[in-house]
Amino acid sequence: MTQITLSGLYIYPIKSAAGIALGEATVGDRGLQHDRRWMVASPNGKFMTQRQHPTMALIRVGLGEQLQLSAPGMADLALPLEPALEAIALEVEVWGDRCAALSMGSSAQAWLSQFLQTPCQLVYMPDQSRRPTAHGQLGQDKLVSFADAYPLLLISEASLADLNGRLAEPVPMDRFRPNLVVTGCGAFAEDAWQRIRIGDIGFDLPKRCDRCSIPGVDQSSGIQYKEPLLTLAKYRLQGGKIWFGQNLVHHATGKLRLGDSIELSN
Numbered sequence: 001m002t003q004i005t006l007s008g009l010y011i012y013p014i015k016s017a018a019g020i021a022l023g024e025a026t027v028g029d030r031g032l033q034h035d036r037r038w039m040v041a042s043p044n045g046k047f048m049t050q051r052q053h054p055t056m057a058l059i060r061v062g063l064g065e066q067l068q069l070s071a072p073g074m075a076d077l078a079l080p081l082e083p084a085l086e087a088i089a090l091e092v093e094v095w096g097d098r099c100a101a102l103s104m105g106s107s108a109q110a111w112l113s114q115f116l117q118t119p120c121q122l123v124y125m126p127d128q129s130r131r132p133t134a135h136g137q138l139g140q141d142k143l144v145s146f147a148d149a150y151p152l153l154l155i156s157e158a159s160l161a162d163l164n165g166r167l168a169e170p171v172p173m174d175r176f177r178p179n180l181v182v183t184g185c186g187a188f189a190e191d192a193w194q195r196i197r198i199g200d201i202g203f204d205l206p207k208r209c210d211r212c213s214i215p216g217v218d219q220s221s222g223i224q225y226k227e228p229l230l231t232l233a234k235y236r237l238q239g240g241k242i243w244f245g246q247n248l249v250h251h252a253t254g255k256l257r258l259g260d261s262i263e264l265s266n
Contacts, residue, residue, distance in 0.1 A: 004262040006198060007157060008173065008181025011035040013067065014122070015146045016049040017059035018219065019177060024257040027201055027250050030125075030143045031151030032179055034063055038104065039146040040112055043119050045092040045101075047146065050214045053116055055222035067104075069111065077111045079104055083124050092123055094146055100129040133249060134207070142249050150247035153209055154180040154190060159244065162187035163228055166235075171228050174219045176211075176245060182262055190246045197263040202251045210241035 009022040015036045026033040040048045040056065050056045062068035069077040088103040101123035103109075108122035125131070125145050133142045134149035144151050155178040164170035173181060182190070193205050211232070216225050232242045 002184045004182055004184040004264070006180060006256060006258055006260040006262060007183040008178065009256060009258060010177070010179055010181075012177060013038055013061045013063060014059065014069075015039040015047065016053075016056045016214075017061050018057060019174065020061065020063065024255055026255060027253050029253065030145045031147065031250065032256075035151075035179065036146040037125050038067070039092065039094070039101070039123050039125070040116075040120050041090075041092050041101075041123050043121065045090055045123075047092065047094045048116075048120055050217050051212055053118070054217045054224045055116065057217050057219045058222045059112075059115070069108075071115050074111065074115050077107065079108055079122075082126070087124075090123060094131070095148060097131055099131040100126070102126055150206070150249060152179045152203070152248035152250065153245050154178060154182060154205070154248055155245040156185050156187070156190050157181060157183045158185060158187040159190065163232065163244075166231050167228055169227070171215075172219075175215045175217070175228065177214065178245060180248070180256070184262075191243075193246060193264060195265045196248075197265055198256055198260050199254060200252060201254050201256070202265075203248045204251070205246045205248055207247050208243045209245040209247055211244050215244070 009025045010019045011022060011032050011034055012019045013034050042048055058071050060070045067079045067081055083102040083104055090101045090103055091098055092101045104122040104124055112120050112122055131144055133144045155176055160173055191208060196203050216229050218225060229242060232244060236242050236244055
């Protein structure tokens with residue numbers, strides 16, 4: 001039997017901005033460290049994503065001693081990883097959830113508002129902010145950052161290969177913005193997984209991921225296309241939703257590394 005292994009690790013520090021590929025990642029209480037701890041929000045605190053602003057894909061993020069932002073036509077911006085002690089406390093909204101956040105300040109606000117051509121701000125989720133995962137599902141006692149509903153998203157390479165075999169122009173994995181990519185299993189094998197273990201960390205898979213319009217956004221150009229959603233709708237539509245990938249909830253903290261074995265424990 002082919003061993004299933006971890007072949008991709010990604011974080012998206014700013015929700016709906018570009019991701020960062022990693023060789024190893026730390027799993028914390030809300031998912032992968034730094035994943036979606038920052039978010040672009042409207043002046044009244046409502047979350048903003050590529051659904052309405054596809055050019056958010058062009059915002060590149062660097063993480064080091066500072067949070068570094070770059071985008072076409074913009075001067076690079078460096079920000080502290082966490083807001084200053086005197087940062088303005090806010091209440092923001094993510095899919096109807098109200099949660100506490102801190103403003104990243106006026107320079108971030110001006111930079112993002114200029115690039116996106118609409119008033120907006122950058123906010124940070126501090127450790128004190130408590131946002132549970134999606135209600136009514138396994139893992140609802142767990143925390144999540146500014147991700148849509150669950151701490152992690154997993155997709156197999158075989159599932160993407162199956163889709164690309166049906167497309168006139170293949171799409172890369174970044175269209176689906178996963179945290180974990182696995183290899184060594186069949187296409188859509190992950191649909192049936194209920195529990196897995198990677199190293200010392202156990203995960204539940206409470207719900208497949210229903211896809212919005214973001215997979216239609218070319219992450220390198222910020223342009224919205226009809227594919228791959230049109231093709232996915234022909235064979236991955238169920239209950240009025242298109243399904244691609246599995247949401248994960250973790251039950252421990254620790255390290256994940258490329259090449260780690262995936263143990264199925266359904």
